[in-house]
Amino acid sequence: MFLINCPYCGERDQQEFKAGGEAHIERPKQPTELSDDEWAEFLFMRKNIKGVQFERWNHAHGCRKWFNMVRDTSNDEIKAIYKMGEKPPTQ
Amino acid sequence: MIKNLRVKSSEYIDETNRISFKFNGKTYHGFKGDTLASALLANDVHLVGRSFKYHRPRGIMTSGSEEPNAIVQINPGTNRTEPNVRATEVEIYEGLEASSQNCWPSVEFDIGGINNFLSPFFPAGFYYKTFMWPASFWEKYEFFIRHSAGLGKSPTSSDPDIYDHRNIHCDVLVVGAGISGILAAKNAAKNNFKTLLVDEKNELGGSTIYENNEFNKIDNKTPSEWLKKEIEELKNIKNLEIKTRTSVAAYHQYNYLLARENLTDHLEAKDKTNKIRQRLLKIRAKKVILATGALERPLIFNNNDRPGIMLSSAVKKYSEFYGVACGNKNVFFTNNDSAYESALSLYNKGINVDAIIDIREQSESKIVKKIKEIGIKIYWSHSIVDTAGYKRLNSVSIMKLSNDGTSVTGSKISISCDCLGIAGGWTPAVHLYTQSGSKLKFDEEKQIFLPNQNTSEQISVGSCGGDFKIDEIIKNLNHKLKDNLNIKETDLDNIKVEIDQENSKRNIWLLPSDKPLGKTKPFVDYQNDATAKDIKLALREGFRSIEHVKRYTTTGMGTDQGKLGNMHALGIIADTAGVKMGELGTTTFRPPYTPLTFGTIVGRNVGKFFDIFRRTPINDWHVENKAEFENVGQWKRAWYYPINGETMHQAVQRESKAARESAGILDASTLGKIDIQGSDASEFLNRVYTNAWSKLAVGKCRYGLMLNEDGMVYDDGVTTRLGENHYIMTTTTGGAANVLGKLEDYLQTEWPELDVYLTSVTDHYATASLCGPNSKKILKKIIPDLDLSDENFPHMSFKDAHIGNIQCRIMRISFTGEHSYEINVQASYGKDLWEKCIEAGQEFNITPYGTETMHLLRAEKGFIIVGQDTDGTMTPIDLQMDWIVSKKKYDFIGKRSLYRSDTMREDRKQLVGLLTDDPNIVLEEGAQIVSELNQSPVEMLGHVTSSYFSPNLKKSIALAVVRGGKDMMGKKLFVPMENKNINVTIANPVFYDEKNERLNA
């Protein structure tokens, strides 16, 4: 079980959190302008990387805040955590 | 006459405390301090079980948790019975009963033993190959397999014991209390680290605590004496918590470990009651020090599994620690010096040792010389080629080993013996280490896997880190502690160690016999009866990956996870395939290290604590009035209120009629309620619901439908505008938490610019829903000064009001199609409000109704229930609710998806009404709908989603989803059931009061 450093509350057990999938997939501002394929790309396609992945997490049983996490999915190392709206760290 | 093999008193055995216990129905005696295994051995009982596949007689092999053979059923036939318990870990107590597993009718005469003689027909993959064909025979095979297989019996009555969970946070967790663990814990605690030391045994000290070998000295004392003094000192150290009988089961990422603390398993039945039996410790440690020791390896030779064949280290422990001789005529078979230490230990206790067979050419260590002096016969460069004795070993045959170790030569010598100690070297216990995600590397010289790349704050010390000699252990432990804990001085700086231990070893994974491999039985995995032959067969058949070989041969797949034989399996694969051990990798060790009981896993979460349940503030009234309840998510909701012995059907018919004819009342407190405030609240609702919200006036209510981004219906409910920037949203009962989560997600991540605040207020309000033609009169009685005229308080509007001093919010909204009011008060006044309504409604025969009637009434009106009539594949268009989808709004959640080619298909399943031709037949919910009866296969057009007998329409009604159903009005279809085909006709889903005239009645 991970130990996750919520940017608002500090270190907490993973069981307080909910994973929210890949991060930095912005909802299109003008959905009607998109083709079916472009909309499907936003709606369904996710990378599911083995390795360093940018993810959304929610402190569901805590402050309820969403934040981003950089995690290596091959060994579950959490490399960085940053707030929504903040720039992802460069590696 | 039972023989007594208790040879010498031991300080760990209390001979004044004699204990009687039963094994396989026979009474035996042991002493306080014995394990079931040591007590049985003292009674000269070796045969304790049968193997899994061949049902071969098997005995006690080890003295610890790695035991593959001696697994027993504890207290059979009682509610405390437990299968698959290792006899080597059970501490005996007065009244303990145990029995063998996997044998029928008895361990002495087991019918399955015939499999042993049929074994040429049971090669690796036998089950896969044989029972596949013909497929239709599987049921017959399964019966046979299940009948003859047996890994114990689960209890048939509920567990009387209490279990517990505890969270522990510590600076340093030390796993294993052998010499390294004790020294590590002591030094960590002394340096102000909050330290927890755990060990699976009931005594501290590991194997060093009975190490009385005269050739090894620490500060001029024997290791045993020296360590006892250290343990004594632990008592006075602050910051140190010690837990014995505590086995670490799992080591997860970020130093999160699960351990099972055993509190009452060693106590008599009368002392177990009302105590916590086992406690699951959930440990989060800043640093973990693994001191899990090493497991002795067996040697793999023909018939190496007979009762009486044991690990050399176990023979030593039974003699030194328990004072038990494992045999009258003892022989050792070894590839290193360990067996000599065991032999010397037995000799010092006065136990007879006849011979040592050593596959090495020679060894010149002091201990070997000592054994020679004593006069024990040593056979150098010899190997055992066979053993004899069915239920107990009676002799071994040895032959000279060739120089390259691949064959045997010369004549066969037979040595009679009843106990054989085998010593194949040591394997570091790296199971927990690898569970943590850390990686191993293979040490070619020592032929062991060692910790290499740590993924968390951890160190492996002592023999689990590859140090086997006491001087190396202490030296390396000292370095690692200083490094890892960042301390300058330790107690270890000045320890003087004199030792005479040699690492000389000759490693042969599979020892040769005079017979070809096909004719021998060299067991690699004792519990699963996998032999070296099986492993070679798997390789011949093309398996290369160690994980595949493991599954095909079942090597390492038993309850012991192959703790003894996994290394040999790897070695045999490497030798056969001609690759290096290090290149093969290892199999994955998975939690738990030793099995956990279900009780420990669930802890206190049993019975009424199994799941959280929620009750409304009006619940007591429902209970007093004999309501039946149903679970809706975590809520307990009143389902129906039977009177005078009514059936559910009768009660629901009565309630439904009353609600339409006069007045009904429903506890609607469970509906999710979200308070929405902020200057962008209207814009927010515009974005989350399919319809428009900007023009909703203050004081008005509106029904909304919420979609997922994929266009499918997600939730629905009525939202009321309480003020300019203030709304209250209701959600479905089951969806409340998810809706709030979803809305928060959009607010925080997609639309952070919106000034909106969401608060869940579901539990803050109690809601009574008053409906029926007389509801207005009842409300008038309760709140006389509120103007209830349609002009002042029309349908879909809201009023703040007072009932006496109690503030309430009243919404005139309807889920039944009747004139109705939802009255919301602060939760604590809920029951009072309800009782006032009931009292005021007396003269109108006000009838409380439950969720079943609510479902029926809304179905008469064709109102959907999200989750019943929808299943995550229904768009609003599919539901024929086009009217609620705004065409004007530029965007809302899910809008774009409504224009995808797939969601626009005409032949999607669409919601329709369904009437049975015979009005008395009520369809089953979930029943399939077809258009043809005489066709096979026939296309399934859809299914029934809601179905009731309507007392108000006096006929059966149903809602269904049907492919292209929108354009099939009046079409005749069929619902084929097991015994009959039901004729149905597609109809308008609004069955009752299509013009909504009753809303204003």
Ligand SMILES: [Zn+2]
């Ligand atoms: Zn938080």
